[in-house]
Amino acid sequence: MKGDIGVIGLAVMGQNLILNMNDHGYKVVAHNRTAEKVDEFLQGPAKGTNIVGAYSLQELVDKLESPRKIMLMVRAGDVVDSFIDKLVPLLDKGDIIIDGGNTNFPDTNRRVAALKEKGIHFIGSGVSGGEEGARFGPSIMPGGSPEAWPFVKPIFQAISAKTENDEPCCDWVGNDGAGHFVKMVHNGIEYGDMQLITEAYQFMKDGLGMTHDEMQSVFIEWNKTELNSYLVEITSDILGYKDTDGEPLVEKILDTAGQKGTGKWTGINALDMGIPLTLITESVFARCLSSLKDQRVEAEELFGKKESIVEGDKQVWIEALRQALLASKIISYAQGFMLMREASNENCWDLNYGNVALMWRGGCIIRSAFLSNIRDAYDIDPELSFLGSDSYFKGILENSMSAWRKVAAKSMEVGIPMPSMTSALTFLDGYTTARLPANLLQAQRDYFGAHTYERVDKPKGEFFHTNWTGKGGDVSSTTYNS
Ligand code: NBP
DSSP states (O other), X not given: OOBSEEEEOOSHHHHHHHHHHHXXXXXXXXXXXXXXXXXXXXXXXXXXXXXXXXXXXXXXXXXXXXXXXXXXXXXXXXXXXXXHHHHXXXXXXXXXXXXXXXXOHHHHHHHHHHHHHTTOEEEEEEEESHHHHHHHOOEEEEEEOGGGHHHHHHHHHHHSOBOTTOOBSBOOOEETTHHHHHHHHHHHHHHHHHHHHHHHHHIIIIISOOOHHHHXXXXXXXXXXXXXXXXXXXXXXXXXXXXXXSXXXXXXXXXXXXXXXXXXXXXXXXXXXXXXXXXXHXXXXXXXXXXXXXXXXXXXXXXXXXXXXOOSOHHHHHHHHHHHHHHHHHHHHHHHHHHHHHHHHHHTOOOOXXXXXXHTTSSSTTOBTHHHHHHHHXXXXXXXXXXXXXXXXXXXHHHHHHHHHHHHHXXXXXXXXXXXXXXXXXXXXXXXXXXXXXXXXXXXXXXXXXXXXXXXXXXXXXXXXXXXXXXXXXXXXXXXOO
């Protein structure tokens, strides 16, 4: 009997996805560049299963039923192109290559188009959930050649995470690089969620002087509220984790955050598309700032920074912080969905936002109860342009507003950096202000560069230039936006 699917790449993700597929009755053929890893896998975790090995790409191709489905779980970038180049001459028209790595979506756009010309279908799929997700149910976000989806769908939906209603956290996202785009935004939102939690932690630790056991209890309680999520849950575990000397391990970890690029890509795309994705972008910058450790140590000394004590009833502050965190999180998701909406319009992807929320509901790092409410919001209005306008989320934003402002103002007063929580509030203030000071900005642009402006008392699209000083000419600059 030939294999149902081939997987190339036997590192943590590939091995666990293969074992997951095997559990669901699929016969998987496993291949890896370094052939010894095939043997190690077959004699180790795959022992006693139906998984078979292939020591060359030709052997892999020969062992698969048609149309062949070959999934790459390898380092993103050139490695993917190199495998595609080697596979194509061995494949038949109608065969399917799937890239399950963290690929930047323009690469997937390019590969879908290039392989289409050769009659090969290509799927670029986000896979989230790390090692445990891959093994027992990840969130899977496939996009690319729609013709390929019916062949891959049964396998992907079988191995994916399921919601409490047994719905698979995997569905077709859209054409081209739509799957990898949605995975990128997922990772950007993950950056934002993590940053928001760390800001709450610093406020509690430095501002309120709370112990790690106290903070752990707070996160355990928060996990019983609308904040219920995997990241809040693991934060409570981390805060309670003691090193061998009985002290909290988290305080022994160097405070410089790493990043592998997906948050940065999300920010870059937001700038390219003109979407104010402030919270996620702030969270990327917060990681950049954290990496300037030596400079920060010197600057703290130079500025003689004082302790950032927050006075008042601790319980009142903790509840205010919870509300500020929840409200900020709504803004982060609202901005992320604005970005997806713009990308969907620009690329004609026809994204289904309710489905995206459903795909993130289980298996992935940002899984949370909150995503069910997002799905509900898009079920009510599939074209919702701002998540905060949905009545459920609007209610939370309104109820949290005073606590959120209190926390933001206090953080500024005592000097606790909370870039994501405060930028979220500033965004909402801007978004809900009918008249912003951009009129003055337009006047400045026209004053120094004759960039022209529109008038409130004239139809939109009609542009004016004023000779502000009486010295300039009447020639204006060309009007365009980039
Ligand atoms: P890695 O990202 O560490 O990639 C390891 C695989 O890439 C191995 O099979 C390795 O072969 C192969 N590879 C490398 Br590295 N360089 C190669 C080259 N020049 N030519 C051929 N093969 C090469 O594995 P991973 O952490 O399992 O992740 C796989 C993909 O899934 C990545 O794109 C990753 O970003 C994505 N992802 C990872 C996670 C996670 O939590 N780790 C989560 C979600 C998505 P070798 O054994 O011969 O060196």
